[in-house]
Amino acid sequence: MLTSNQSRRVSKTTMECVHGDFVTRLVYEDATYVSWYFIITVTVVAVFVGGRKMYTNIKKNMAQxxxxxxxxxxxxxxxxxxxxxxxxxxxxxxxxxxxxxxxxxxxxxxxxxxxxxxxxxxxxxxxxxxxxxxxxxxxxxxxxxxxxxxxxxxxxxxxxxxxxxxxxxxxxxxxxxxxxxxxxxxxxxxxxxxxxxxxxxxxxxHIQHSTGIYGAQAAIERNKHTSVPTPEKRIHNLSFDLSAYGNTSYDEECRSNFTLKIFGNSKRRCLALAIRKGDSQVARSLKTVLDKSMMRNVFLKCFNTYKLSDEASISDSFCLNNMKFSPRLYEIKISQRxxxxxxxxxxxxxxxxxxxxxxxxxxxxxxxxxxxxxxxxxxxxxxxxxxxxxxxxxxxxxxxxxxxxxxxxxxxxxxxxxxxxxxx
Ligand SMILES: Cc1cc2nc3c(=O)[nH]c(=O)nc-3n(C[C@H](O)[C@H](O)[C@H](O)COP(=O)(O)OP(=O)(O)OC[C@H]3O[C@@H](n4cnc5c(N)ncnc54)[C@H](O)[C@@H]3O)c2cc1C
Known part of the structure; x- marks a missing residue:
């Protein structure tokens, strides 16, 4: 389809043929001009666009x-x-x-x-x-x-x-x-x-997100040992009997489902205790306890029960002097910048x-x-x-x-x- 403008331009292009003395005169004026103009413009634009694209590509490829x-x-x-x-x-x-x-x-x-x-x-x-x-x-x-x-x-x-x-x-x-x-x-x-x-x-x-899990930790430093790495040990579905502390909230079913993890090297042993947020009485008392000895005892017992077979048990006094631990369960959160x-x-x-x-x-x-x-x-x-x-x-x-x-x-x-x- 031609626009009215284009059709006008085409119509302006004339061709005159004079026969007899075999003189043929072709009159292209406008047609020739428009064609050449078009070809040159297209070439210039193509060279410019191509060159620019090439330049941009080279620049991009070399950018460091x-x-x-x-x-x-x-x-x-x-x-x-x-x-x-x-x-x-x-x-x-x-x-x-x-x-x-x-x-x-x-x-x-x-x-x-x-x-x-x-x-x-x-x-x-x-x-x-x-x-x-x-x-x-x-x-x-x-x-x-x-x-x-x-x-x-x-x-x-x-x-x-x-x-x-x-x-x-x-x-x-x-x-x-x-x-x-x-x-x-x-x-x-x-x-x-x-x-x-x-x-x-x-x-x-920063923004803080709750993980929906409560946890507590302990670490034991033992300077005499080497720092050879050891794999972690996980123990699932642990429950604690807190009745020795006169804790009336001790529930008979003991369904607390704590997970305990022991990891680190032999020089530094870490204990991580975690439990999903819930309404267990044991968890509730460990969250609110202010008596540090209760938490220390939980970690001491956990360590001695679940330590690696070739690891020495730790005594009360060693624990007192060398164990750092959370005084109670707390909410585990991730902080994001x-x-x-x-x-x-x-x-x-x-x-x-x-x-x-x-x-x-x-x-x-x-x-x-x-x-x-x-x-x-x-x-x-x-x-x-x-x-x-x-x-x-x-x-x-x-x-x-x-x-x-x-x-x-x-x-x-x-x-x-x-x-x-x-x-x-
Ligand atoms: C005691 C401890 C025990 C851990 N145990 C474990 C474990 O058992 N398993 C595990 O997977 N992860 C463990 N982690 C966590 C682990 O180390 C981290 O996930 C990890 O170190 C994070 O690495 P990072 O490179 O982000 O930061 P970092 O390790 O903290 O490194 C930050 C570095 O930046 C340097 N620095 C700070 N400010 C500047 C400054 N202005 N200019 C120049 N340098 C600076 C510091 O000196 C440091 O070297 C433990 C961490 C600690 C502290």
């Missing part, structure tokens, strides 16, 4: 950014390991306020769930080269062993890596980062009490928080490292997205992507996490 990680805990170092394997990252700097020795000698035990073992394997962690023990697909090791291993393999990648131990990240360091040319990403992994994201302008506000991702356009700076700097529990499950590891799975796609994001819209999309992933981690934890970490 600098990554700064704050904190050499398990999540900071795992984030660094993931980042150095992104082709987008041209430099990685890590700030850690402790010395390398202190980091590598952290003594407590971590348990890495099988799903995270696979994830870490895909990022080059060779579990055959790590001291630890396996049980049901879980890998148990001392946290310092894991950290030392990552510190050793980080420089093996082609990305320029700078590890700054004994370097506390503060406001002044923040100013130095602002001045770095080009786009950069700061990953704050400075733990639950970390201040780095605040120095960079993120809000410190509300603002955990941001973009500061003036400095072309992305900021995210990971690990316990984003979410932490007021309870040690013995599997706490896993919630942080689940979150760093979105790091590589996030780095890819932020390196090429140019428009306000695409930048916003990257922020939403990370925020939604972070939210999902928390929601999944509330739905499955504690149940999976503590119960059957």
């Amino acid at each position: 950014l600098e990554v700064i990680v704050i904190g050499a805990g398990p999540i900071g170092l795992t984030s660094a390991l993931i980042a150095v394997q992104c082709k987008r990252v041209n430099k990685l700097t890590l700030y850690e306020e402790l010395s390398r020795f202190e980091v590598e000698n952290r003594g407590y035990q971590i348990a890495i769930q099988s799903v995270n073992v696979s994830l870490l394997r895909s990022f080059g962690v060779d579990f055959d080269n790590l001291e630890g023990v396996w049980r049901d697909g879980c890998f148990y090791t001392r946290v310092g062993i894991y950290l030392e291993y990552i510190i050793q393999i980080l420089p093996l990648y082609s990305t320029d890596v700078e590890l700054k131990f004994r370097s506390k990240f503060d406001r002044e360091t923040g100013d130095v980062i602002d001045k770095i040319d080009g786009r950069k990403l700061v990953i704050c992994c400075d733990g639950s009490g970390g201040m780095a994201s605040r120095y960079l302008g993120l809000s410190d506000e 509300i603002e955990n991702v941001a973009y500061i356009s003036d400095n072309n700076l992305f900021i995210i928080t990971e690990g316990e700097a984003t979410r932490s529990l007021n309870f040690n499950t013995g599997l706490d490292i896993n919630i942080g590891l689940k979150s760093v799975t979105s790091l590589q796609p996030f780095i890819e997205m932020i390196t090429v994001a140019e428009t306000e819209h695409s930048i916003m999309e990257t922020l939403i992507f990370k925020m939604e992933h972070s939210d999902k981690i928390c929601k999944d934890f509330l739905k499955f996490g504690l149940k999976e970490y503590m119960f059957l």
Whole structure:
């Protein structure tokens, strides 16, 4: 279909043929002009669009950014390991306020769930080269062993890596980062009490979610023993007889259904006791008890009954001097940072928080490292997205992507996490 304008133009194109003296005169004027004009315009536009697209593609393909990680805990170092394997990252700097020795000698035990073992394997962690023990697909090791291993393999990648131990990240360091040319990403992994994201302008506000579970904990320090990792031990459906304390609320059926977990290394043994919110009389008395000896006795008896077969029992006096424990049952909550991702356009700076700097529990499950590891799975796609994001819209999309992933981690934890970490 031609518009009236176009048909007018066609009609203006004339062709005159004079026969007889075999002179043929073709009059194309308008037709020729319009055709050439059209061809040239289309070519120019095509070259411009193609060139621009090519330029944008080349620019996108070559785009890189600098990554700064704050904190050499398990999540900071795992984030660094993931980042150095992104082709987008041209430099990685890590700030850690402790010395390398202190980091590598952290003594407590971590348990890495099988799903995270696979994830870490895909990022080059060779579990055959790590001291630890396996049980049901879980890998148990001392946290310092894991950290030392990552510190050793980080420089093996082609990305320029700078590890700054004994370097506390503060406001002044923040100013130095602002001045770095080009786009950069700061990953704050400075733990639950970390201040780095605040120095960079993120809000410190947290939201607390109840897990619907009550818990209590104890820890026994035994300096004479080695810190060789041991697998955890879980005992389900425990009940306690509190009648020895003159507790009238002791119910005959004893259906409290506590779960007890004993974990850690032989130097530091941890006990975690958890029970779903309910109306058991025993649970009610353990929630309100003010007599510390009652809780101590619960933990002492639990330890001596369910310890590993080759472990020595502990006495009343040892317990009195060496056991730290919760004086009563309390509600287990997860605290989540509300603002955990941001973009500061003036400095072309992305900021995210990971690990316990984003979410932490007021309870040690013995599997706490896993919630942080689940979150760093979105790091590589996030780095890819932020390196090429140019428009306000695409930048916003990257922020939403990370925020939604972070939210999902928390929601999944509330739905499955504690149940999976503590119960059957
Ligand atoms: C005593 C104890 C026992 C635990 N037991 C277990 C267990 O048995 N199993 C388990 O899975 N998990 C356990 N956890 C929890 C586990 O350690 C955490 O899940 C994990 O450490 C969180 O890692 P993260 O990297 O987020 O933070 P963190 O491990 O807290 O690391 C934060 C790092 O940031 C550094 N830092 C802080 N501020 C700054 C700054 N301004 N500048 C530079 N560096 C800074 C700190 O020095 C630290 O090295 C235990 C934790 C503790 C404290």
